[in-house]
Amino acid sequence: MKLVDLNIANSNSIKFKNNEFNLEKINCNGDAVILKVNQKLLDLLKKNCKKIENDNYIIRISYVNSIVFSMNNKLVYNGKRSKHLCFSDNYDFNPYKRIEEEITIINNALLNNLCPKLILYNDNILGGKTKLLLVMKEVSQNMFLNNIFKVENDSVKFCPPNDCSFDFLKDLFYKSMNELHKLGIVHNDLVISIFFKRIIHNSYYDEIDKKVKFIDFSLSYYPEQQNIDCKQAFEFEKEQVDKFFNDFEYRLN
Numbered sequence: 115m116k117l118v119d120l121n122i123a124n125s126n127s128i129k130f131k132n133n134e135f136n137l138e139k140i141n142c143n144g145d146a147v148i149l150k151v152n153q154k155l156l157d158l159l160k161k162n163c164k165k166i167e168n169d170n171y172i173i174r175i176s177y178v179n180s181i182v183f184s185m186n187n188k189l190v191y192n193g194k195r196s197k198h199l200c201f202s203d204n205y206d207f208n209p210y211k212r213i214e215e216e217i218t219i220i221n222n223a224l225l226n227n228l229c230p231k232l233i234l235y236n237d238n239i240l241g242g243k244t245k246l247l248l249v250m251k252e253v254s255q256n257m258f259l260n261n262i263f264k265v266e267n268d269s270v271k272f273c274p275p276n277d278c279s280f281d282f283l284k285d286l287f288y289k290s291m292n293e294l295h296k297l298g299i300v301h302n303d304l305v306i307s308i309f310f311k312r313i314i315h316n317s318y319y320d321e322i323d324k325k326v327k328f329i330d331f332s333l334s335y336y337p338e339q340q341n342i343d344c345k346q347a348f349e350f351e352k353e354q355v356d357k358f359f360n361d362f363e364y365r366l367n
């Protein structure tokens with residue numbers, strides 16, 4: 115991934131080499147802002163990076179605030195700094211170190227074909243906070259697992275792309291998650307609970323490679339580097355995923 119001089123001008127405009135681009139927001143419900151790269155910006159980016167193809171790209175802007183900590187060498191909690199200040203008071207949080215860690219994880223996932231093609235990145239300080247900008251290929255929304263394994267108010271719906279069965283996608287999910295674990299990475303944000311509903315997210319099905327891949331490594335970490343028992347950390351992530359699929363399948367029938 116190449117470091118470029120890509121900067122945030124304001125909430126949905128980006129500066130690149132003295133040019134400002136007002137971009138369409140496609141998602142800003144979570145912590146990150148996702149902007150669609152337009153043709154003008156794409157043309158300019160192409161001049162600076164040979165790896166950019168004629169395809170659709172997005173820019174993801176996120177705060178670098180994730181934190182991992184261990185207590186008595188045990189996995190206690192991995193989450194966002196702001197929500198757990200009492201625990202993280204004595205944690206030596208360095209946003210630049212964290213950016214380095216996130217970029218290392220993304221590069222590792224990229225080398226192993228486990229995420230969308232990511233080409234460029236930059237870090238920024240905005241409003242006193244450190245932000246990470248990433249340019250990556252756009253994934254079609256109906257390929258995201260939260261849209262395939264759709265959890266609604268009182269029901270669940272399975273909306274797979276052509277010819278994919280429940281077990282096929284589930285097996286692919288485990289295969290890719292195990293690949294991440296073999297690389298020493300805990301994704302750490304694959305399943306969330308909202309009002310007692312379990313939702314799978316940050317993952318999608320790549321129709322061309324016939325593989326499940328991941329986005330959003332903001333909370334990902336190498337347990338080994340955090341003095342956390344790897345086996346326990348991987349097992350914990352797997353348990354969350356088991357619970358999701360079991361629950362979904364149970365509610366589907």
Ligand SMILES: Nc1ncnc2c1ncn2[C@@H]1O[C@H](COP(=O)(O)OP(=O)(O)OP(=O)(O)O)[C@@H](O)[C@H]1O
Binds near residue numbers: 146147230254
């Ligand atoms: N490469 C991409 N292509 C298309 N859409 C994307 C891409 N990356 C992210 N998105 C869209 O933006 C949403 C949020 O992205 P992401 O998970 O990176 O940010 P987040 O702030 O952690 O959000 P969330 O809390 O919803 O997980 C995704 O669910 C997806 O709809």
Ligand SMILES: [Mg+2]
Binds near residue numbers: 315316329
């Ligand atoms: Mg996310």
